[in-house]
Amino acid sequence: MTACEVTIIGAGPYGLSAAAHLNPMGIAVRIFGEPMDFWAHKMPQRMLLRSPREASHIAAPTGACTLDAYEAASGTPPCAPIPLATFVEYGRWFQRQLCSNLDRRPIIRVDREQSGFSLTLKDGELIRSQRVVVAAGLGAFHRKPPAFGNLSPLQVSHCYEGRDIHHFSGQRVAVIGAGQSALESAALLHEAGADVEVIARNPALRWVGMHRWLHHLGPLSRLLYSKYDVGPVGISRIVAAPKLFSRLPLRLKDKLRTRAVRPAGAQWLPSRLTGIKITTGRIVLAATSARQQVQLKLDDASERCVDHVFLGTGYQVDISRYGFLSQDILQDVRQLDGYPRLGAGFCSSLPGLHFIGATAARSFGPLLYFVAGTKFASRELASYIARHRAQGQ
Numbered sequence: 001m002t003a004c005e006v007t008i009i010g011a012g013p014y015g016l017s018a019a020a021h022l023n024p025m026g027i028a029v030r031i032f033g034e035p036m037d038f039w040a041h042k043m044p045q046r047m048l049l050r051s052p053r054e055a056s057h058i059a060a061p062t063g064a065c066t067l068d069a070y071e072a073a074s075g076t077p078p079c080a081p082i083p084l085a086t087f088v089e090y091g092r093w094f095q096r097q098l099c100s101n102l103d104r105r106p107i108i109r110v111d112r113e114q115s116g117f118s119l120t121l122k123d124g125e126l127i128r129s130q131r132v133v134v135a136a137g138l139g140a141f142h143r144k145p146p147a148f149g150n151l152s153p154l155q156v157s158h159c160y161e162g163r164d165i166h167h168f169s170g171q172r173v174a175v176i177g178a179g180q181s182a183l184e185s186a187a188l189l190h191e192a193g194a195d196v197e198v199i200a201r202n203p204a205l206r207w208v209g210m211h212r213w214l215h216h217l218g219p220l221s222r223l224l225y226s227k228y229d230v231g232p233v234g235i236s237r238i239v240a241a242p243k244l245f246s247r248l249p250l251r252l253k254d255k256l257r258t259r260a261v262r263p264a265g266a267q268w269l270p271s272r273l274t275g276i277k278i279t280t281g282r283i284v285l286a287a288t289s290a291r292q293q294v295q296l297k298l299d300d301a302s303e304r305c306v307d308h309v310f311l312g313t314g315y316q317v318d319i320s321r322y323g324f325l326s327q328d329i330l331q332d333v334r335q336l337d338g339y340p341r342l343g344a345g346f347c348s349s350l351p352g353l354h355f356i357g358a359t360a361a362r363s364f365g366p367l368l369y370f371v372a373g374t375k376f377a378s379r380e381l382a383s384y385i386a387r388h389r390a391q392g393q
């Protein structure tokens with residue numbers, strides 16, 4: 001059985017950033033997973049990142065290996081918004097520069113031991129680790145409303161399941177949702193030749209960044225908004241301070257978190273939705289299969305007949321849906337509606353087990369849903385591990 005001090009599960013932005021911060025500290029670290037796998041294979045092709053460039057750097061310990069550095073090294077012209085393909089290649093370049101200890105094999109099970117954890121790889125190899133950092137992302141947490149539960153995978157898919165958009169050219173497609181994933185998928189489907197209708201429960205669509213003048217008021221703007229641009233005026237500053245956020249009462253944290261990431265589309269999307277039917281203030285009550293098509297019944301008694309349904313219905317964090325965590329571990333981790341309850345160093349109630357990224361958003365705020373959160377997460381994690389290592393813990 002191979003032994004190491006820290007094992008990181010997941011090689012997306014959070015896993016890569018954590019490994020980059022721990023590697024220079026002389027800690028025996030191993031990171032497992034295919035680099036940028038979710039971004040490369042589960043997101044719609046030709047997608048653009050909603051986050052601004054300033055909030056799209058994967059954090060490195062010295063401030064190196066930024067998106068700008070990758071573009072300069074690869075000859076990629078800088079642009080905004082950032083194309084998905086550029087961000088994927090940036091993450092892979094970051095890994096080659098700072099995370100040579102990557103192992104692409106998947107971990108299929110994590111069990112608790114008396115002095116740490118044992119991890120089973122897909123090929124059967126066992127690893128013993130004093131600490132485990134779960135940075136496995138959102139891929140397991142797709143939210144699928146019950147109304148669509150009886151449809152086959154050929155008839156319904158989540159926006160972030162890696163479907164080939166061009167496959168739907170000439171088909172009638174209903175896109176459910178009012179957030180970035182739904183609206184950008186609708187635009188991409190329309191541009192690929194599909195007949196698209198967006199159906200959203202919200203009474204009207206919302207857009208991020210439509211009041212740009214508020215960002216050009218000099219020092220006043222810096223008081224109102226953080227550079228990460230997560231959340232509306234005022235809330236943006238609170239969100240940008242995860243340690244402060246973590247000390248707030250849970251009810252207030254939840255209120256701020258949900259307000260900061262409510263469904264909305266980027267300011268560059270409205271022009272791309274021209275020609276798409278948009279139905280707001282409506283809920284799909286039932287979806288049934290009928291002769292290789294899907295019949296949708298809405299709450300106003302109207303119906304739609306489509307060839308496919310795209311769900312832009314977001315995610316619901318639930319760590320029990322990480323198939324690699326054993327039941328013993330899940331029972332010992334205190335949770336908040338599926339989120340792990342985390343303390344200093346992103347440590348769960350099970351000593352030595354850490355969660356970073358979206359799973360930490362209930363404790364440290366919505367910045368942890370975004371790439372911008374890698375800076376705080378990696379520094380806090382590395383500092384915590386270094387302190388407890390020095391104390392022999």
